[in-house]
């Protein structure tokens with residue numbers, strides 16, 4: 008038997024999703040991401056918005072050129 012540590016209630020029913028923005032290198036609670044591994048946080052997306060999105064609906068991954076949606080994956 009093992010485990011008498013029920014003190015911390017952490018949900019681990021999902022794979023740990025950790026976003027680290029490739030632009031600012033900071034850990035974020037959310038990033039837009041691309042299958043190639045690129046991910047960018049909201050703040051950096053705003054800064055680079057002019058170069059990444061032309062219509063506010065889609066953005067282009069600067070790494071692989073994939074067209075990504077701002078909606079949920």
Ligand SMILES: [Zn+2]
Nearest residue numbers: 028031048051
């Ligand atoms: Zn960032």
Ligand SMILES: [Zn+2]
Nearest residue numbers: 041043068071
């Ligand atoms: Zn990509």
